[in-house]
Amino acid sequence: MLSPYLAMLEADALPLLRTWLGLSDAVSLRFLTHGPRVESKPLRVALEGEGRSLTLLLEEAAPDAKWRRDGWQVTCVRPDGEFSARDPVIAGWLRHLARRFGEPAGRASDGGALFETLEHLRLFHAEGIDDSQLRRLETATHGMRGFLRIGHRCNQDCTICPQGRHWPSAPEPQVFRWLDELAAVGVRHLTLSGGEPTIYPWLARLVERAAGTHGMRVLLQTNAVQFAKKRVLRRLTDAGLEYAFVSFHSADEDVSDRLTRAPGTHRRTVEGIRNALDAGLWVGLNCCVDASTVDGLEAHARFIVAQFVTPRAHNPVAHVEYSQPGAYYDEASMERAMVSLDRVRAPLVEALRVLRDAGVHADCLGTCGFPPCLLRDDPSLVSWRLAGRLDAHDRSARCHPAACDGCAARDYCVGVRREYRVLHGSRGLVAFSAMPDAVEALEVDPEP
Ligand code: SF4
Known part of the structure; x- marks a missing residue:
């Protein structure tokens, strides 16, 4: 196919x-x-x-x-x-x-x-890269979703990134061929990812082919640094881009620039998010929780509300996703940066409450996220999803440590990242003895 x-x-x-x-x-x-x-x-x-x-x-x-x-x-x-x-x-x-x-x-x-x-x-x-890392057909709650990775080059160099900047990728004609193949099997939702897709000069043509020729709804995973240039953003929106899922990990410029190892880019990402909202894009934010960002989660949530929600009632940030990075390219830095769940719990719950009170959909339980038991003190924050409905590719990176034995929520949980079990075992996990009532309100994937 x-x-x-x-x-x-x-x-x-x-x-x-x-x-x-x-x-x-x-x-x-x-x-x-x-x-x-x-x-x-x-x-x-x-x-x-x-x-x-x-x-x-x-x-x-x-x-x-x-x-x-x-x-x-x-x-x-x-x-x-x-x-x-x-x-x-x-x-x-x-x-x-x-x-x-x-x-x-x-x-x-x-x-x-x-x-x-x-x-x-x-x-x-040498890098163990196979085709599934470059293109995939995924199952989502709203149907089939295509995934294309344009390349691994980036204008940042995040400590948390699982990819090497020098990794090889498929050439442009091959990516267009995959796009046409995805369209041929009926894909109408497409995710474009990198590296950083916006630094590839042919991105706008790819979006145009996906949205214009194939009628797909296109979501771009990006750091939004390039969106600070309005002409770059305009080329993409003119091509038919509708959605941007932006990596935005900290409200603190110094923390962010150290994490991204790209001084000065925090300011440009903030400007890029504002520009994207002004241009009418649906914008979701991804926040990776590690040792450098965990203590600032509440301030980060308040910054999002103050900058991207309250003053932008016509088109606020729609969604915030918290994730726990795994399989860093730099394995030594992963050991230093991957925080245990007992340390994440309190600041993450506070951040989720700030966003919920501002009317922003926020989630930390995605396939790159945290297990439901992290939120056991406030089950109303949990967006329950049947684990079996999640994509097999994403589930393959997860596991259930010993503490999960007998947990009543196991069918709704993909567990923790495999790297987490290696570093922290069952630390911070507490099995549910019974399913909370909130499970009745099973939520669907909030992404467009
Ligand atoms: S104890 Fe294990 S199965 Fe239960 S919610 Fe936590 S991680 Fe999931």
Whole structure:
């Protein structure tokens, strides 16, 4: 349904590799496993034919590598142990490899397209990125929702980000192809994400294709820094953008700029949110709760009300979502920053009450959020959702620690992030002995 970009890259690379090595069509070539992120992971290609097999490990060349070419080295292994170079079939393959990878370093190479494709693939493999991180068809309460990640580049560099700024992504034509494929299966709601989508010059054309050509309602996940420039915002609204979900983590400029590692951008995000509201966009805010933001949650909620709700009765901020970041790209900073739930409870409840009293829909129980037992002292703050209705991709990042055994709310709870269990176990979780009455008022997804 959605074309597999990595498989297509592999399909491009294999004939290039076959031709460059000079192997006949009788030898079958295929890439082996794509797995989790492991540094310096080699690409693994299986050579098979005449009842023999050999695995090539292709990776960045070490200075002392025996067979190296254009910055790549190749080593040969067999999954079941040593191979015999005396075997005539294997020996023939090794001669091909030696001839190409053993050529003098100064000799001109004709492997440009091959090594370019391998390098692109190597980045995906090394970072454990697969197609599902670039595009998805999701189930939402209002039907199917498409998700496209435009790229990983960003004009900020948040400590809480799970992505690396250098991570590879699919090229523009592939993203447009996925958009058309999503439209073909009937998707009418689309989320565009990054990195930071607004720094990609072709974003407005993508929005135009989605909204104008396919009649989709488009939501943009953004830090809104670029919205401070009204002409950027106007291009997107003219293209048909209707919704913006903005990362806005703190009311304190210093705290925010330290978290985003982008000095001066807090001010521009605030201006961007105002501009987006003035332009008539539906605006929701995402606040990540970590060690740097947790103590300022109430002030953050009051700032939102004072800046984006009270003075903007015609189009106030519609929704605030609190989330607990997980799987930081920088794992060491995650250990310092992921706060335990017993520390989150009081400031988060206060923030939710401030927003509720101002008429803002606020939630902290989304698939990136917190468990319902965090709000057990005020169940009226809970937007109960059946866990089984949530998207399987999002649920896969969650788990139920030991304290959840026997909890009456378990069917309505996706638990905590897996990283939380590793760092804090069951800390802060208190099982419900019975479901609160409020569960009768099951709420639907507040997003448009
Ligand atoms: S105790 Fe566990 S199952 Fe119950 S609400 Fe908390 S996290 Fe969810």
